[in-house]
Every structure is written in C-alpha cells, then in structure tokens.
Amino acid sequence: MMAGESSVFPFPSEVVIPFAAQDACATGSHTILGVILAGVIGTWVGASAMYWVCRWGGRPLLLRYGRYVHITEARVHAAERWAARFGAFGVLLARLLPVLRQLIGIPMGIVKMDYRLYSLFTVLGSALWCSVLAWVGVAAGNDKELLQGNLHHILYWLLGLILALACAYYFMVHRFIRKSSHHENGSSQT
16 A cells, blocks of 8 residues: 555555554554554555656656646646755655655656665655654554544644645745746746
8 A cells, every 4th residue: 555655546644554553553463663664665666666657758758648637848847846956855855745755756757866865765754754654543542532532632733733744845845836937937938
C-alpha cells in the first residue's frame, strides 16, 4: 500500500501506518520498528518507480498529454524550476506533505536529480513521516478518552498540524509556482 501511495495512486499513508502500528502494539504480532521499516521500503519502491518513469519519458508525456489533466506547459516548467531550486530539501519536505508526497518523483525525475540523493532524502523523509504516523497510531490507540469518542484534546493538535502543513505547502509550492508562472508570462510577453 505504501508503494502505491508513493506513486500516482491516491492511497493515504495516514490510513495505513497508524493502524498497523496500533495493531503491532496491541497484538505483538510484529514490531512498530518493523511497521516503520515496511512503510519506508514501500515508499521508496513506489517513489523509485515514479522517478524512473518520469526520468525516462515523463517530460514528453506531460507536455503532450498533460493538458487532459490540467497540467499546462507553464506548470511543467514551473515544477522543473522548483525541483532545480529546492532539490534534495524539496524531496525531504515533500515526503511530509500530503499530495506532494505522491507527486515529487515527477519533477525530480524530469530534472534528472541524482537518483542516490533522491533515494536518500526519500528514505529520510518517509522514515520521519512513518515514525510520526506510527506514534500517532500508538498514542491514539492507548488514549482511553479518544477511544470513547472524546476528541476535544486531539482536535487542537490536528488543527495545528493542518495549519503547519498548509503554510509549508503555500510557501514552498503554491507561491513559488505562481511567482514562476507570472515571471514566465511576463518574459514571454516582451
């Protein structure tokens, strides 16, 4: 499931890892470290497949067929500039952000980022993300109030996390792409 989540299949890791970690804690049938390791390996396999597909043929395919899924040539160029600018840090950050986690292999494959560096930061980012999700799964599974339906104290944590992720997405992606598209449109008009 984690390999699919790191490719183009929208299967959220937030559904897989917390429940697997809670199951590991409750039953002892496997370890939490094993859950995290399986999540990291699955993420790396899916991310590697996405990277190599895009490295070998992604740019021409996106330029030719991207318009059918609202990916314009300007967006492809903006994604390439983003990938070139943020590089390994972009991969690490993207592994922590929903949606970007599934898509980061596309621009990194297109700009032909060094695969070893891509793999390293994919593994580091996914290890961090899977660890956080495993902790959430175990903590939530051991919280008696939460299990009884009292969601008040966890609501603030969730809202804070959503706000932090939204800010990171806005500043790292949306704002950069909008600025890049504006710059490209301005330079093409001259």
